């Protein structure tokens with residue numbers, strides 16, 4: 200069996216849920232925000248599956264008027280709720296802060312569908328938003344004091 204054929208064995212169960220996404224959001228000194236997301240997709244994904252990461256508005260989005268967003272998790276749900284754009288829209292239309300917008304998308308919209316994952320976001324004033332409903336999400340940033348911070352679990 201070729202490697203390609205064995206990757207299509209849809210009867211096998213994945214040993215564990217694994218995500219391999221790397222995302223970044225940034226804001227330059229002029230207030231331009233940017234987002235990037237790269238992924239290998241989900242474990243045992245169907246051949247040809249396209250997740251949320253390359254779909255602008257789902258796993259990745261940036262707008263200088265609101266924020267830049269990158270997401271990780273069950274991509275099908277991120278696509279369904281246009282998660283990254285949803286964060287931006289909540290800021291634009293409801294005036295939510297970037298953190299509150301992230302929390303609403305993850306803990307209300309994504310959780311309602313039983314989707315799992317998280318988002319990182321930054322607005323043009325360099326306020327950060329981080330929200331997750333999964334057990335953990337590796338994340339790091341440079342704090343306002345210039346020191347690097349790294350976290351894994353929800354509450355740490």
Ligand code: ASP
Nearest residue numbers: 218219220250271272274
């Ligand atoms: N969101 C990605 C996808 O569904 C998976 C991940 O975050 O690792 O393809």
